[in-house]
Structure formats: C-alpha cells, structure tokens
Amino acid sequence: MAKSAAVWALLMAAGAGRAAVAQAPPTVAATDPDVPIVSDQLAEALDRLEAFLGQNENAARWQRYLRLAELRQELHRGSAGNPAVLGRVLQRFRGRQPGLELLPFAVVRRALESRLDQLNRQYSGDLTQLAWDSRADYVELSSADFDDVRADLRRKAAELMQWLSGNPPVAAAWRKYLKWNLLEPHLRPDFEVTPRSLAELDEVLERFRANQPGLEMPRFLATAEAIARYRVLGPWALTARTRDTRVDYQRLLESLRTQLQRHAERPTSETAWKVGRILGTIDQLDRTPWLISLIRQRYARPNIAASVSANLVRRLPDRPANQVRPVRDCILGTSIFGTATTRGDVYYQLQPSDASVQLALHVEGVAYSQTNGYNGPVRIRSSGTTPFTAVKQITLTDDAFKSGPAVVAASTHTHIHAIRKTGGRLGSRVIEKVAWRRAMEQKGLAERIAARHAEQRIAREVNEQVEVQLAAMRRRYEQEFAAPLARRAISPEYVNLSSTPQGVGIQTIFARRNQLGAATPPPAAPGNDILIQVHQSAVNNYLPLALARARISQQSADRPVELEGDVPNWIRGLSIASPGAAAIVDAGREVVEQAQEAVEDLTQSEEEQEAEARQLPPFKPFSITLNAEAPASVQFDDGKLTIRVRAATLVSDADEYANWDFIVVYQVELRDDQILLRRVGKIEAFPTGFDPAWDKQLTAQQAGFRSTLAKNMNARADAGQSFPAEIPIQPLQVTRLGTLLVRQLEVDDGWLTIGWILPPQAPPLPPGQGILGRTLPTSTAP
Numbered sequence: 001m002a003k004s005a006a007v008w009a010l011l012m013a014a015g016a017g018r019a020a021v022a023q024a025p026p027t028v029a030a031t032d033p034d035v036p037i038v039s040d041q042l043a044e045a046l047d048r049l050e051a052f053l054g055q056n057e058n059a060a061r062w063q064r065y066l067r068l069a070e071l072r073q074e075l076h077r078g079s080a081g082n083p084a085v086l087g088r089v090l091q092r093f094r095g096r097q098p099g100l101e102l103l104p105f106a107v108v109r110r111a112l113e114s115r116l117d118q119l120n121r122q123y124s125g126d127l128t129q130l131a132w133d134s135r136a137d138y139v140e141l142s143s144a145d146f147d148d149v150r151a152d153l154r155r156k157a158a159e160l161m162q163w164l165s166g167n168p169p170v171a172a173a174w175r176k177y178l179k180w181n182l183l184e185p186h187l188r189p190d191f192e193v194t195p196r197s198l199a200e201l202d203e204v205l206e207r208f209r210a211n212q213p214g215l216e217m218p219r220f221l222a223t224a225e226a227i228a229r230y231r232v233l234g235p236w237a238l239t240a241r242t243r244d245t246r247v248d249y250q251r252l253l254e255s256l257r258t259q260l261q262r263h264a265e266r267p268t269s270e271t272a273w274k275v276g277r278i279l280g281t282i283d284q285l286d287r288t289p290w291l292i293s294l295i296r297q298r299y300a301r302p303n304i305a306a307s308v309s310a311n312l313v314r315r316l317p318d319r320p321a322n323q324v325r326p327v328r329d330c331i332l333g334t335s336i337f338g339t340a341t342t343r344g345d346v347y348y349q350l351q352p353s354d355a356s357v358q359l360a361l362h363v364e365g366v367a368y369s370q371t372n373g374y375n376g377p378v379r380i381r382s383s384g385t386t387p388f389t390a391v392k393q394i395t396l397t398d399d400a401f402k403s404g405p406a407v408v409a410a411s412t413h414t415h416i417h418a419i420r421k422t423g424g425r426l427g428s429r430v431i432e433k434v435a436w437r438r439a440m441e442q443k444g445l446a447e448r449i450a451a452r453h454a455e456q457r458i459a460r461e462v463n464e465q466v467e468v469q470l471a472a473m474r475r476r477y478e479q480e481f482a483a484p485l486a487r488r489a490i491s492p493e494y495v496n497l498s499s500t501p502q503g504v505g506i507q508t509i510f511a512r513r514n515q516l517g518a519a520t521p522p523p524a525a526p527g528n529d530i531l532i533q534v535h536q537s538a539v540n541n542y543l544p545l546a547l548a549r550a551r552i553s554q555q556s557a558d559r560p561v562e563l564e565g566d567v568p569n570w571i572r573g574l575s576i577a578s579p580g581a582a583a584i585v586d587a588g589r590e591v592v593e594q595a596q597e598a599v600e601d602l603t604q605s606e607e608e609q610e611a612e613a614r615q616l617p618p619f620k621p622f623s624i625t626l627n628a629e630a631p632a633s634v635q636f637d638d639g640k641l642t643i644r645v646r647a648a649t650l651v652s653d654a655d656e657y658a659n660w661d662f663i664v665v666y667q668v669e670l671r672d673d674q675i676l677l678r679r680v681g682k683i684e685a686f687p688t689g690f691d692p693a694w695d696k697q698l699t700a701q702q703a704g705f706r707s708t709l710a711k712n713m714n715a716r717a718d719a720g721q722s723f724p725a726e727i728p729i730q731p732l733q734v735t736r737l738g739t740l741l742v743r744q745l746e747v748d749d750g751w752l753t754i755g756w757i758l759p760p761q762a763p764p765l766p767p768g769q770g771i772l773g774r775t776l777p778t779s780t781a782p
Helices: 004-011 035-053 057-066 068-080 083-093 103-122 127-137 143-164 168-177 180-187 195-208 218-240 246-265 269-285 289-299 310-314 428-487 536-547 569-577 579-600 606-614 700-718
Strands: 304-309 321-331 334-351 357-375 378-396 401-403 407-410 413-421 495-500 503-508 530-535 551-554 562-564 622-626 632-637 640-652 655-671 674-687 726-728 741-748 751-757
Touching (some): 035 068, 035 103, 057 083, 083 103, 083 127, 083 289, 103 289, 127 246, 127 289, 143 168, 143 180, 143 218, 168 180, 195 218, 269 289, 269 536, 304 310, 310 334, 310 503, 321 357, 321 428, 334 495, 357 428, 357 495, 378 428, 413 428, 530 536, 536 632, 632 741, 655 700, 655 741, 674 700, 674 741
Antiparallel strands (some): 321 334, 378 401, 378 413, 495 503, 530 751, 551 562, 640 655, 674 726, 741 751
8 A cells, every 4th residue: 555656666667642563462461351351341442432422534534543353453462462453542532522522432531441450460561572562552731731730729828828818927937838929820811831940840849849847748849849840841831832742742752761771780779760850851741641550559568667576566565563552432332432452454456457457455464452331320441452454456557546435344352451430439239230231232243343443444545545545646646757748749659558567667658759669579578576667768769869969068177067058957967967968068078179170171190180089278169059850769689788878069169060979889898797888999970860780871071070079088988088998887775675686687679678686685673654654554452
C-alpha cells in the first residue's frame, strides 16, 4: 500500500500520377486467416459498384479514373497483393470528384481501407522499392487544399482565443508569450505566404511546443497541430505557384529510398534522423498514409523496456508496525473506551495481466486492546485480541490508477478481567453477579460484533490510505510524465504495463510521428531485480525536447558560462555543478577562433598548427547554439556510446560558423561494481548531416576546417578541458533497500541494457513507527 509509489518510481522511468515501376510480388510474413473474408468483402463491394455504374461511356471513365482493373487484378493475387497499387486506388476513392460521396463508392472505400491495413500488417517485402513506387500517389497541393488547411488553423485559433476570452489579462499574457502577432497574418484568407513569414511560424510553434504548464490543454494542442501542418504544407503551396512540385516529391522519395536502404543495412543516428524527418513531411502531406504505416510498423517498435522482479516487490513494504491508538465503540449497549496496540505486516502479491499491473495489497496483523466498558451501573475491564487480514486489488494502466474495495476478515477473542459496580458498593454483589452472568451469555455475540466493527474500520482506513496514495501517484504521473510529453507533441503510440507472479514489466514507444523507434526487440536479460533497456532512438527522440535551440554563451572571462533556452532543470543544474561542461563549451569557443586562423592561413606546417592548438588564446566572448531539430544524438553499439553534438552556430566576435558537429566515443565498462564511461579514440568533427558510415567526400574547405576543429578539440580534451576522459555513473540506490549491484551491462545493436540485483537482505529491524509513519487500523473489544 504505502510503497506502491516506489513501484511506479521504478517504472518511470491520393490522385493522378505516373504508372508504378514494375516489381516482383512482395512476400508476406504469415498468412492472415481473415484474408479471404476481407478480400471477399472487397470483391463483393466492387461487384456492386460496377453494377451500379452500368455499361456506358460514363462508366468506362469511372473505371479508368478509379483504376478498377488494377484493383481487380490485385484481388486475384490474394495475400501477395502489392500495397502500393492498393494505396494508389484508395487515393482515387478519397478524392474530391463529385459522386464519390455516394454509398456504392463509400462501401468500396471502406473495404479497401480494411484490405490495405491488413496487407500492411503482414507485408515483409522491399520497403525501399515500395517507397519509390509510391511516387505515383502524389497529388499536387492545390490552392483549395491549402485554403482548407488555413481554414482549419483559423478555426482552431479562434476556438483557443474564445476559450481564453473569459479572463482578458490571462489571454493577453498568452498572446504575448505565444508570439500571436506572428501568427495573425496567416489567419487572413487573403494572406500570401512568404519564406520569411513561414520561418516566423517556427518561433510561434516553438512557443506552443515549449514545456510551459497549461500548453497540454486540448485547445492549445489542437492549435499547435494545425500550425505544424500549415507550416509543413506552406512551402509546397508556395512552390506550386511557380512549378510542378512532383519533381520535389520524387526527390523526397529518392532520398527516403536511399536512407531506408542504409538504415536497413547499417543503421546510424543519421539514417534514423533522416528517415524520420522525411516521414514527417510525407505524413503531413497525407499522400501515402499506407506507406507511413508500413515503415513505422517495421522501424518504430517499442524502444524502452523495464522490469521489476517479484523479489524486489516483496521487499518494498516498510518494517513491521507497532502503533497505539484510542478505542471508542459501542456493543450491545456497552460504551467501550481504551487503547489498542496493533502489530502488522504489509506485502504485495503480483498477479498475471497482459495489459496492466495487477497488485494485491495484503495487510496482516493483530490488535491487542485494553478497554473499560460501561453499561448501566457497572464497569467491565477486559482485554482483547483481534487477528485480521485485509486484501485490496490495485490496477495500474497508462489510462488510470485505480483500486477495488478492501476485503477484510477479522476475529475477536476477549478476556474479562473484572466487573465492578460504579457509584458505591450498595447492592454491588447482586448487580455484579447479574452482570457477570449476562456478560458471559453475550460474550460470543459481542466478539462477533466487535470483529465486524473491526473489519469495517480496517476496510475504511485501508481504502482511504490507498486512494490518497494512488491519487498522488497519478498526479505525479500526469504532471511529470504525461503533461510534458503532450506539450512537446509526443503521445506514445504504445504504452503497455504488465505483470506476472515473477515481476512487473513496461514497454513503450517514445517517438513523434516524424521519429523512428527500435527495429529489433531488446535482448533477453533474465535474472535481474531491476532491468532497464533503452534503445538509442528513445534517447535521440528525447534530446530535441531537452536541448532544442539551447544556447551556451560566456560574455567575459570573469563571468560563468550561461545556459539559455527551455531546457529541463536537471540539465541546467548539471551545467552549473559540472566545471567540465563549461570547459567543453569554452573549448568550442577557442576552437572557432583557431579554426578561423587556420582557414585564413593554410600555408602553416602541421607542426606549427599543432603548437598553436596547444596554446590558450586570450578570452573572447562566444556563443554556441545547438541544432533545433536534432541538437544531439547517441549510438549504442559494440560496447561503446557514441555521442554526436550538433551546433547550429558557433560564434566568437565577428566570426560565425554554421552546422558543424562533434563526435566523441566512450567505452562503457564496469569497474569495481560501478559503471564507467571511458573516452576512446579521437574526437571527430563533421558538417551536420554528414554520415561517416556512408558519406565519404568533403569539400576541400570542409576538410581543412574539419581538421583544425578536430585537432583543437582533441588538444583541449587531452588537457582535461573538454570532454572528460572518464565519466563515472553513480550507483542506483533504492530507499530502504540500499545500493543495488550491477549484474548485467550490455551496449550493442542500438540497445543499452543495465540489470541490477538487490544487495543481501539486512537482519530484520525492531518494531518502529509503521508504514511510512501512517497509523494502521486496529480493532476493539469489549
């Protein structure tokens, strides 16, 4: 009950186009038993549509426009059907042609959507060729299409302002914060977009997607989504004024084909980034949703997994309780007063569930009471023993934390020590004799009533305590996890909590629509009490939220390095607490200065350049702004952590350089039961977007500049003024359980796997203050 929060803390972790290029029939992963059913439904709907169209010239035009002959041919191929062909046909059925809203067309459209979804789920063919084939799906963005997008944006913005209008000062503050003045021109029907006005929308969208409390409200989210779509489609609408954008779309798909091929053969952080950003654009254009779905099914699988063993869950509850509380009750007309001491234990029992964590909370204890009962002229002094058990079912899912009513069983056994008449001894012998006889006659009934009262009281207190804690846990979940992700436009497509008698598990996909997840499942890792497995895509998808447009600067030598931007507090605190962080950015500033000198004078010898690289030039103000879209990335492979930091601009005095990245590699190893990152090899520098795993050629100027950047950065690192040589990772500690021992450490194939086991259990502690200092329920006795 009291430690449910600890369990949570551990877990918190369409249209006209060219004909398709012919290709071999795709393979399928398995035969879907529902294929004949769905295919028959589509064939039947198609038969009815053709009967509805009849046999005339108009029917022939519909046949050609809807590509019904191609559809009929694909139906004959069954499970070997080509998603690209079905996707092109579906785009026609989703078009704007008058008449497509009629029922016969709508029935075929729905059946076609079901068949395409089914085929996507079992397709395992060549995605690269399929992506290229989809170029025929493209329909140029018309003025009417973009007007619809703008109308949707205008409607969402109006709804947001109407919602805020009840509090004018608050509305004015939000308008200022969101840079509404940059958005307003785009809301006018006659506004002509320009490259500059579209670039200004990036500032607006950046504010809408900031981690600012309140932005997770539905009207803010709806407006932000409308702005994002308008921003992506704006350049296409602008280009369509002067030329056919089909060439641009084919170029986009050619790039997708290339990056998909690379990602399949040798995935890197760059291939994942490039595939994701292209998918984001295609997704907003809404031309080939079936292709987006197919690629995401292949490359956006769960990228975070964690588990907690039943052994750890069993050791979570506090030490046994020893609590004293007053007793007030009335049984069979006897008013009872006294005290009760309760000694009890709490433990959890995990139960099997594929879609939730099912946790049975057990409370077992005994209440010992010393009471005085008053009934008429007598006082009854007695003691009682009430053993009890309480069980309460707790269910944790992504949608809600809830619990069932507590079920309590108790039995009371009493011993009457004395019965005395009150108010003097006159007639006491007779009264006390009668009182003893009646007390013994009613003793069994009184004990049963006392047990029922105890059960009610225990159930009430257990229910109240658990509900308070679950509500606090849920608030923390919403405020610290769900709300920040919603503000950043990340809504995990898949969050699965599960439990078995052996432990608790969680899996999720941490990715936007323009980001990838894992392509493979995490490696098997049995035998750990706590297991955390993180795919590199999860880290790379998070870093833009934490570091986008972060700016690191220093204006004078006697002032500290400043970190600006909407960065998490833990990163801001790290930058203050870690002198090494300041040294890294200071090195970056001096690298820029020395690189400028190298570019201006390429006649220096290599020895002279190295000597100058080791010198510390006088201080000059500097700033480094990280890339907004992908400020940094990591790669887990072959026991190493590769970090790539992307700088959008490096500025020192009048010199400014754009889009250069630094790559540093750390060996991940275990030393004396502590995880250690040890820097290996040389720090590399490359232009942003250059993938050393695939790209081989730099321009002469880039090569010279890269050489100087790398030499100076490595000189700084070797002098201990840049990326540290070693980074120790603090051991994992769990309250009341101590420091956990690392049992498994693997860094390979994109996955980081860390498994811990519990330290040996300490001897039982003496009775204390109970479960988290809370008062346990007790029972009463006459």
